[in-house]
């Protein structure tokens with residue numbers, strides 16, 4: 199006997215949760231157990247309806263599904279006794295005859311009369327010659343009802359919506375979640391056939407639609423699992439009940455997300471999508487699904503920073519506390535680590551064998567690979583050996599980039615090699631003379647590294663990649679069976695070489711999650727240059743689960759007019775993303791001075807705290823560490839105690855102040871973007887002046903940074919600045 203929980207049932211009062219759990223646990227064992235009182239209702243619209251006794255005052259409303267071999271129950275919800283009886287009389291669990299989606303709907307007679315058209319308060323009244331949105335796109339009622347299977351009264355209302363905001367409000371009243379999502383897709387210009395494909399809609403075999411078997415089957419399909427969760431264990435049941443909507447990502451996946459979870463790919467596969475579309479959720483579900491295969495495989499889950507990796511680890515355990523986590527590279531189970539920490543681990547584990555890799559990558563068979571070179575070492579090397587460099591190349595940023603993008607991935611250890619190497623994608627052209635001058639500095643940098651017994655992070659990644667490649671060539675196998683990468687847009691060439699080397703090329707080898715618009719560290723690179731070919735195995739997620747439509751629109755306007763390309767080298771456009779949630783407009787607050795900006799920020803944060811928001815759900819995001827400290831102390835002076843979050847995680851209790859970089863991968867209820875002024879974002883970036891294309895890329899990263907920061911807000915976004923606003927934001931709509 200299985201219990202299936204409808205999404206509508208996961209919003210239980212905290213006081214009721216323990217009782218609900220006890221009731222459902224028993225029901226899962228045996229529906230005849232005394233005390234459960236599973237009973238049919240006289241004159242109910244659906245003969246499958248049952249009520250069950252949760253406690254003296256509360257009843258569960260369930261649907262009993264009987265197939266030849268078993269009986270299963272769908273929980274619709276729990277209500278006080280009389281309400282539960284009223285609900286039980288009118289609800290029906292049916293299979294939509296056109297879309298094949300299981301739905302719980304109220305029987306026709308009980309439905310409210312057609313509501314008047316909802317028009318957003320800010321929207322201008324539609325003039326007589328402006329057609330409502332979907333009519334304007336050429337859709338008719340029949341397209342919605344007969345082709346997609348949407349409820350007819352709902353469709354009538356949908357066709358009255360004048361603009362996106364009113365459509366969003368109507369979609370929110372959809373009789374079933376999939377219907378609301380389909381309407382949002384229509385409004386975003388997705389065709390009916392594409393919507394069917396995205397949501398996995400397909401008409402059931404005609405004679406079948408009323409049978410319990412057909413409903414059970416539909417509940418197992420991706421479109422069914424969007425709002426119905428098959429509970430596999432009591433632990434899972436407890437989590438679903440206790441976390442309500444917060445835990446929704448763990449059980450109710452969009453069909454577009456679900457298709458990534460269990461699918462077998464012939465080679466590297468990729469999920470792309472804007473901020474908040476659930477890419478990380480997909481990575482976590484897929485990692486869990488892979489590690490549950492027999493025998494337990496070795497799975498690597500990695501991302502750009504250690505902080506992000508810590509969050510992945512935490513959420514993987516939230517998804518499933520039974521997931522076998524390991525801390526040793528190459529052991530069965532899931533190893534979660536930041537990419538540089540992983541590289542460091544490989545290098546440490548290699549012990550004496552690293553000398554061979556070092557000889558090939560650095561030209562010296564050194565074993566001194568455990569200490570890290572400080573960034574300033576490039577400045578020293580330029581000072582010592584850069585006398586022949588043209589002025590524009592006397593730049594640490596140039597050398598860091600050239601070293602990571604050209605020298606290390608090509609395993610260049612001599613001037614002769616460097617004079618010959620191709621440098622595709624590097625903007626700054628170098629003739630023979632310049633290359634020689636550059637190599638003098640690289641050689642000095644390496645000599646200094648050897649003298650101090652240090653290597654830098656880029657070198658560690660290159661060493662680890664080479665070591666694993668040599669091990670594989672020597673027949674000693676690979677360290678992982680499956681590799682999953684989150685925030686992949688930020689990784690460097692050596693990182694990709696490392697990832698390619700740690701898993702055998704083949705089925706389900708690499709799974710890559712990326713959003714080119716969120717590249718805030720790395721450079722544009724093309725995966726195929728590193729032996730990773732994802733052609734035909736990439737798909738985009740488009741529904742934003744995190745942010746309101748208002749915040750999302752604002753965040754996307756930051757990207758307007760900029761060109762991005764993804765890891766497959768394809769142009770990434772930011773159209774077509776949508777949110778199913780509506781909220782207040784983004785607040786733009788111009789201030790006369792930084793003190794006034796601090797006043798406004800303190801005022802806003804205090805009002806949110808006074809309104810009952812938990813401190814840790816509020817964040818002030820700033821450009822740099824200096825400003826971070828300034829804001830923390832400025833808020834404290836104004837009586838608002840905030841926590842400054844850097845390397846360590848966020849603690850419950852106080853509002854958070856962190857840099858926009860650090861905010862990557864996080865989310866908050868309400869967010870202040872502080873100091874969004876001209877000169878700060880985008881920063882002046884003098885260090886990138888060595889080349890126009892480097893500067894353009896740096897500019898793009900600044901845009902992405904603002905986009906990342908803006909998309910951290912679930913419900914409310916407030917943007918402040920003093921002086922001139924950042925040129926990246928539109929101040930008036």
Ligand SMILES: Nc1ncnc2c1ncn2[C@@H]1O[C@H](COP(=O)(O)OP(=O)(O)OP(=O)(O)O)[C@@H](O)[C@H]1O
Nearest residue numbers: 446447450451452473474475476477478479743744
């Ligand atoms: N199917 C789902 N049901 C409910 N909530 C979901 C679902 N998928 C994702 N979410 C929620 O949406 C938010 C964003 O998800 P996630 O972090 O996976 O997105 P992302 O695409 O990785 O975002 P970013 O690129 O900004 O880091 C999270 O709060 C997550 O719990």
